[in-house]
Amino acid sequence: MEDRFGHRISYLRISVTDRCNERCRYCMPVELQEWLPREGVLSYEEILRVAAVGVSLGVRRIRVTGGEPLVRRDIVPFFEALCAIPGLEDVGISTNGTLLANPLADGRSTARALADAGVRTANVSLDTLDRETYAAATGRDYLDRALAGIEAARAAGFEKIKLNAVLMRGQSEAQLRPLADFAHERGLLLRFIELMPVSTGDVLTEANFLPCAEARRLLEAEFGPLERRPEFRTNGPASYFEVPGRGQLVGFIGAMSDLHFCESCNKLRLTCDGKLRPCLGSHLEFDLLQEIRRGADDREIAEFIQMVVDRKPKEHDFRDNYQPGRKMIAIGG
Numbered sequence: 001m002e003d004r005f006g007h008r009i010s011y012l013r014i015s016v017t018d019r020c021n022e023r024c025r026y027c028m029p030v031e032l033q034e035w036l037p038r039e040g041v042l043s044y045e046e047i048l049r050v051a052a053v054g055v056s057l058g059v060r061r062i063r064v065t066g067g068e069p070l071v072r073r074d075i076v077p078f079f080e081a082l083c084a085i086p087g088l089e090d091v092g093i094s095t096n097g098t099l100l101a102n103p104l105a106d107g108r109s110t111a112r113a114l115a116d117a118g119v120r121t122a123n124v125s126l127d128t129l130d131r132e133t134y135a136a137a138t139g140r141d142y143l144d145r146a147l148a149g150i151e152a153a154r155a156a157g158f159e160k161i162k163l164n165a166v167l168m169r170g171q172s173e174a175q176l177r178p179l180a181d182f183a184h185e186r187g188l189l190l191r192f193i194e195l196m197p198v199s200t201g202d203v204l205t206e207a208n209f210l211p212c213a214e215a216r217r218l219l220e221a222e223f224g225p226l227e228r229r230p231e232f233r234t235n236g237p238a239s240y241f242e243v244p245g246r247g248q249l250v251g252f253i254g255a256m257s258d259l260h261f262c263e264s265c266n267k268l269r270l271t272c273d274g275k276l277r278p279c280l281g282s283h284l285e286f287d288l289l290q291e292i293r294r295g296a297d298d299r300e301i302a303e304f305i306q307m308v309v310d311r312k313p314k315e316h317d318f319r320d321n322y323q324p325g326r327k328m329i330a331i332g333g
């Protein structure tokens with residue numbers, strides 16, 4: 001599948017739930033504490049069907065996200081079924097990590113069960129290593145659980161573990177070095193993410209916005225000049241830099257300040273309520289759930305997906321259009 005701008009669409013990000021055991025200020029505003037009704041959420045069977053049709057159209061990578069994917073019941077068997085789709089090369093999970101260490105009935109940790117199912121990469125969110133800051137940012141005193149989850153993931157045998165930290169002025173500055181050291185000591189790939197206007201609530205203000213360039217300068221004050229490493233790429237829009245003297249790469253995801261951010265976009269998103277979105281930073285979404293439940297066959301689902309790809313915008317409109325009505329928790333980051 002190619003869009004109008006020659007992007008080859010090979011990456012599908014699937015949100016399996018809008019629910020979460022944390023309450024990050026930038027993701028889930030306090031006033032939004034209502035979940036979708038169960039019947040409004042795609043069943044696992046429906047998601048697997050869309051995934052398989054997507055793969056038949058050229059999707060090669062799927063990342064499962066939420067909300068917090070690990071709060072949905074029977075998530076491990078779902079991953080097992082997803083990883084078994086022929087032609088799908090890479091399945092990953094985005095998680096806050098707090099449930100990764102939880103044991104299953106058979107004694108394995110959740111992380112181990114996911115790795116055994118064939119999940120190759122785990123992206124774990126970790127904005128801070130300070131317990132109080134963590135509790136204030138996420139609304140939950142779960143830093144210890146998140147750290148235990150990261151250890152469980154390291155022990156589980158994932159191919160790659162990435163740590164994602166959202167940048168917030170007043171919170172992140174003092175955390176840049178501790179997070180870099182933490183990631184380095186454990187051989188994890190750390191990325192810093194600019195705050196995006198995807199929520200409601202008053203955290204998404206200019207005053208809370210810390211641009212990637214400034215975070216880089218602060219890291220340079222600690223470590224010396226960072227060297228840009230354009231040849232190193234993961235699946236997404238991160239730009240990577242090397243920390244001098246220790247060979248550590250640190251990524252920066254500058255959705256707001258990086259003008260080339262959309263150039264290599266290869267993604268489609270499926271929200272947990274069955275909307276297909278061609279771009280995180282645009283209001284466009286198309287109701288695939290309705291299509292599925294009216295009885296569409298696989299060919300019609302394929303045509304629907306292709307129609308959405310044809311409508312993928314050239315770039316997101318976050319910069320022109322600060323739209324607080326969108327909520328990351330409902331879209332799936």
Ligand code: SAM
Pocket residue numbers: 020026027065066067068069094095096123124125164165166193194195196197198199328329332333
């Ligand atoms: N619960 C999982 C987690 O926290 O990783 C998966 C879902 S979460 C919505 C996915 C990612 O989106 C997280 O790394 C989170 O920090 C990020 N995120 C949420 N709201 C954001 C915002 N307003 N701007 C930038 N990143 C955001």
Ligand code: SF4
Pocket residue numbers: 020021022023024027028066067068095096125138328329
């Ligand atoms: Fe939950 Fe992840 Fe959103 Fe935080 S960022 S509220 S952990 S879904």
